[in-house]
Ligand SMILES: Nc1ncnc2c1ncn2[C@@H]1O[C@H](COP(=O)(O)OP(=O)(O)O)[C@@H](O)[C@H]1O
């Protein structure tokens with residue numbers, strides 16, 4: 001299975017994703033998305049930390065594959081450190097110094113005034129931790145949603161929430177064919193590897209990269225044309241009609257209500 | 271009675287290219303099993319696209335079920351939707367054909383576009399999957415399936431509409447022998463049971479007797495080189511040589527060099543002068 005497919009879908013049936021997996025996709029999208037929006041609105045650390053905690057509690061007790069959530073979370077430090085660490089210094093965020101790191105000597109550097117010392121400020125530390133926590137909260141919530149919902153149900157859920165069918169169709173096709181394109185690119189790469197065992201000059205390497213991008217583009221165009229033809233052949237005339245959705249159970253309602261109450265609580269905390 | 275298809279002097283060229291099909295005249299009757307046989311690039315897929323109202327003749331005339339196929343005709347009710355229901359096209363590339371997020375939605379796609387009732391659709395999805403023995407795939411996303419399973423799902427997505435004619439573009443290409451066998455059996459079954467009309471594009475001579483009673487041979491000049499019963503097509507070495515489906519094969523047995531038509535998909539016996547028989 002290709003890289004993209006592995007990220008998008010682990011192939012588990014809905015029944016093997018714990019009780020969270022059996023909640024209606026619409027309820028999960030609605031509830032978790034609501035908390036996710038709240039996480040981008042709150043401005044203090046406590047509700048953000050609660051958010052992360054809630055996502056992990058859901059992952060742990062929802063009976064879903066915790067490794068997928070953990071894996072997604074691994075990506076957070078790499079990205080946030082690069083952005084958040086500089087924000088904690090006094091050169092970026094003004095504030096009361098907490099730790100003095102080194103002597104900079106003051107004066108001016110171009111249009112900027114250089115401070116006497118490089119310090120970690122209280123305000124900077126707060127901004128940095130808020131950024132890191134917010135990223136962790138969003139990534140955890142999104143990956144809980146992804147791990148607890150099969151992609152095909154996720155798209156169905158979006159449609160059930162009133163997202164236009166054509167829009168969902170495009171999104172579904174993008175994930176559907178992303179895997180195919182990755183495999184296509186892998187094939188082109190392998191075909192090249194098998195033909196060039198010796199060293200290759202940089203110039204030839206560049207020429208090859210350009211050529212294979214062209215080939216990938218050509219292949220994806222051909223595929224897109226065929227998909228459109230296959231749709232027309234089965235009666236598509238410009239408007240997509242899709243299956244209706246199943247009924248909500250009391251559990252789906254309770255899940256959404258719980259999410260709404262939790263989100264409102266977070267907002268109240270600030 | 272109307273012919274299923276009637277082609278009169280049909281030519282077609284892709285934009286800015288030489289014609290991919292020249293002056294094709296033939297017809298297909300109800301319940302026939304026709305093969306479109308030709309080397310790669312001879313225009314088989316192009317011909318099937320013309321039959322399915324996806325491309326349109328630039329000169330000449332294509333009729334299906336008595337109605338001339340034009341861009342307007344295949345969209346306008348009542349003929350348009352009826353034609354789409356009656357003609358099913360199995361694409362060579364299953365990945366192009368399976369574009370929905372799950373197998374169930376894949377099967378439901380055609381009926382939904384045609385405005386069938388939802389309960390009816392769900393019932394038919396179950397029936398059709400059962401018929402092909404793939405009920406267990408119902409909730410699976412198509413991209414994770416094996417190529418044999420993909421072909422079956424693609425076929426199911428056509429059969430759910432109860433088509434009158436199936437257009438099959440190299441249906442067994444890329445399938446393992448077992449899936450090939452199952453597919454051929456299934457097509458045979460469908461033809462025998464419902465009088466389904468089958469049009470199969472292929473360059474595989476071995477496949478021919480299993481899928482067709484009549485063969486339309488396309489030459490490399492994109493013209494119809496012959497239209498004849500399957501046994502006669504298979505027996506006509508000169509014809510098959512001229513359209514590049516078999517090639518002359520020269521080789522040496524001891525001191526003697528000889529040449530004979532040869533097709534690489536099958537082993538065959540032959541004898542020559544000194545009585546030394548051997549096998550290729
Ligand atoms: N989308 C296209 N654009 C331009 N030329 C094409 C396209 N598809 C096929 N052709 C050309 O048309 C000819 C017939 O192709 P095709 O019908 O696919 O042959 P076959 O299916 O017998 O292999 C070939 O020369 C091919 O290069």
Ligand SMILES: [Mg+2]
Nearest residue numbers: 314315362439
């Ligand atoms: Mg072809």
